[in-house]
Amino acid sequence: MSPARPWFVVLDGVDGCGKSTQARRLAAALSAERGRPALHVREPGSTPLGERIRELLLSRELEIAAPSEALLFAAARRALLDQRVAPALAAGQDVVCERFHASTFAYQSVGGGLEPLRVLELLREWAGSPAPDLTVILDLEVSEAALRRGPAGDRIEDRGLDFQRAVARGYRRYAELDPRSRLVDAAGSEDLVQARVRSCLEQCAAEEARRG
Numbered sequence: 001m002s003p004a005r006p007w008f009v010v011l012d013g014v015d016g017c018g019k020s021t022q023a024r025r026l027a028a029a030l031s032a033e034r035g036r037p038a039l040h041v042r043e044p045g046s047t048p049l050g051e052r053i054r055e056l057l058l059s060r061e062l063e064i065a066a067p068s069e070a071l072l073f074a075a076a077r078r079a080l081l082d083q084r085v086a087p088a089l090a091a092g093q094d095v096v097c098e099r100f101h102a103s104t105f106a107y108q109s110v111g112g113g114l115e116p117l118r119v120l121e122l123l124r125e126w127a128g129s130p131a132p133d134l135t136v137i138l139d140l141e142v143s144e145a146a147l148r149r150g151p152a153g154d155r156i157e158d159r160g161l162d163f164q165r166a167v168a169r170g171y172r173r174y175a176e177l178d179p180r181s182r183l184v185d186a187a188g189s190e191d192l193v194q195a196r197v198r199s200c201l202e203q204c205a206a207e208e209a210r211r212g
């Protein structure tokens, strides 16, 4: 990996695909290799405002339509970028973030029926910078992810397997639209998936070095 500058890496994918597991592993590996601690954050959350918005979004007591969901996610993301991500990158820290634009695209537009390109426009306009260097989408059969995850634990997980399948299609579509994103096979052991994520990062760093 290019040691010259800090990286902003997103791990995304359906519920239970292994984002938290791989984000922890990646942040630990980068911290050890770079000799400076990586910042590990989750979306929505990791700021006081973002954690409050997360509680609202996941609460089973509320009905929240897709447009309001998209705006709440964008608001949490803006706060995360300003309060955590930008300062960390400026201080030379790598950033590993669970979920980002690909989630909003997959859940609120492809899964929730909003016009996908309008959602991307909103996110780019209001939460476009700093932009991730790489978005790794952990690609796993939704029934396998549901087995890993166990019973639904919140308002969004309650939507069931058909919704999750639409979300998985949304992620694949996102990967075609964002040139800085890659699908990574998330089947197999944690070690195996970690090695795939790692090699994806190295490939991107090598491509960047070639581009100069």
Ligand code: ADP
Pocket: 013, 014, 015, 016, 017, 018, 019, 020, 021, 022, 148, 149, 186, 187, 188, 189, 190, 191, 193
């Ligand atoms: P997410 O954050 O995407 O919802 P997690 O990282 O929390 O997913 O993983 C969901 C569950 O699956 C956890 O219990 C975790 O220990 C387990 N898990 C994660 N990666 C793997 C893997 N490669 N193989 C089997 N189980 C896994």
Ligand code: MG
Pocket: 019, 020, 021, 098
């Ligand atoms: Mg998680």
